[in-house]
Amino acid sequence: MSSASPGIDPAGTPTIAGSGEPATGKRVLLAKPRGYCAGVDRAVIAVEKALDLYGAPVYVRKEIVHNRHVVETLRERGAIFVEETSEVPEGALVVFSAHGVSPMVHAEAEERNLRTIDATCPLVTKVHKEVNRFAKDDYDILLIGHEGHEEVEGTAGEAPDKVQLVDKAEDVGKVDVRDPSKVIWLSQTTLSVDETMERVDQLRERFPGLADPPSDDICYATTNRQVAVKAMAPECDLVLVVGSTNSSNSKRLVEVALKAGARDAHLIDFATEVDETWLEGVVTVGVTSGASVPDNLVMDLLTWLAARGWGQVDEVTTANEKIAFALPKELRKAVKSEAAGPSES
Numbered sequence: 001m002s003s004a005s006p007g008i009d010p011a012g013t014p015t016i017a018g019s020g021e022p023a024t025g026k027r028v029l030l031a032k033p034r035g036y037c038a039g040v041d042r043a044v045i046a047v048e049k050a051l052d053l054y055g056a057p058v059y060v061r062k063e064i065v066h067n068r069h070v071v072e073t074l075r076e077r078g079a080i081f082v083e084e085t086s087e088v089p090e091g092a093l094v095v096f097s098a099h100g101v102s103p104m105v106h107a108e109a110e111e112r113n114l115r116t117i118d119a120t121c122p123l124v125t126k127v128h129k130e131v132n133r134f135a136k137d138d139y140d141i142l143l144i145g146h147e148g149h150e151e152v153e154g155t156a157g158e159a160p161d162k163v164q165l166v167d168k169a170e171d172v173g174k175v176d177v178r179d180p181s182k183v184i185w186l187s188q189t190t191l192s193v194d195e196t197m198e199r200v201d202q203l204r205e206r207f208p209g210l211a212d213p214p215s216d217d218i219c220y221a222t223t224n225r226q227v228a229v230k231a232m233a234p235e236c237d238l239v240l241v242v243g244s245t246n247s248s249n250s251k252r253l254v255e256v257a258l259k260a261g262a263r264d265a266h267l268i269d270f271a272t273e274v275d276e277t278w279l280e281g282v283v284t285v286g287v288t289s290g291a292s293v294p295d296n297l298v299m300d301l302l303t304w305l306a307a308r309g310w311g312q313v314d315e316v317t318t319a320n321e322k323i324a325f326a327l328p329k330e331l332r333k334a335v336k337s338e339a340a341g342p343s344e345s
């Protein structure tokens with residue numbers, strides 16, 4: 001555990017940051033890793049680059065990532081968020097979000113002569129490819145995920161006649177497969193690891209021949225953030241997860257924290273949303289953030305907590321992430337030719 005912002009005065013006496021008073025044992029445990037993942041970083045940079053290269057407006061189908069602050073910031077720069085491709089004017093530029101889209105959406109964009117930049121996270125694309133591969137081999141595919149989530153709609157859309165969605169435990173009994181020896185489970189990338197395995201066990205009870213995915217579909221970022229919050233939760237009276245209510249991986253962090261022993265846990269978009277009554281009787285506050293959350297929002301929360309006596313911050317590190325993804329191919333070309341400068345003719 002490393003101290004990120006220790007409340008120790010120059011004489012070495014623990015203090016409440018900024019107050020000079022003796023410490024009360026109040027402290028913050030700050031999860032690492034937290035916040036932005038490689039897929040979100042890439043998607044946000046894709047919209048920013050598109051705005052730099054082509055100017056506003058740049059249309060974005062759905063929220064580029066599920067975070068209110070990020071969406072508002074891009075909107076101020078000239079991004080226009082739409083729900084459907086049909087809302088984008090003919091011939092305009094549209095960015096597809098990190099959650100991915102179905103082949104039908106690509107076809108619709110082509111029909112409307114839209115210029116597209118596909119910011120689908122490569123780890124979501126990996127699941128799309130798995131769906132295609134197993135659909136081609138005539139498997140029934142049981143996709144574990146949340147009904148109505150954009151990622152699930154895009155993934156299932158790769159082979160709608162072969163994919164059945166399994167969300168809640170009661171869905172397990174409703175699944176109908178043609179050949180129990182040719183059935184595989186795949187999953188949304190941002191689920192709770194433990195709950196997903198529960199669902200797999202339930203499915204396997206019905207279909208003992210159920211095949212596993214060739215590799216984990218729940219992505220490294222989701223898994224790492226859950227491991228970090230699990231490590232600190234038993235010591236926390238309260239866990240605050242910075243993230244938006246439509247962010248699947250952020251909501252899962254609240255659930256994982258509670259299951260792992262935190263006395264209380266809440267999801268907040270901004271520090272100002274913390275209800276001060278949550279802090280009554282609290283000594284240790286755990287802080288983390290979802291994969292679509294920029295770290296300045298976490299820093300704002302730490303400042304807010306420090307002003308109320310929680311100035312000592314100890315980082316709980318369970319992994320160091322070094323993953324980065326290249327920009328979408330449509331932008332790589334444009335960025336390269338911009339760097340090369342105007343061509344002589």
Ligand code: SF4
Nearest residue numbers: 037039040121189219
């Ligand atoms: S949470 Fe995982 S799948 Fe989703 S964008 Fe981030 S890295 Fe990609």
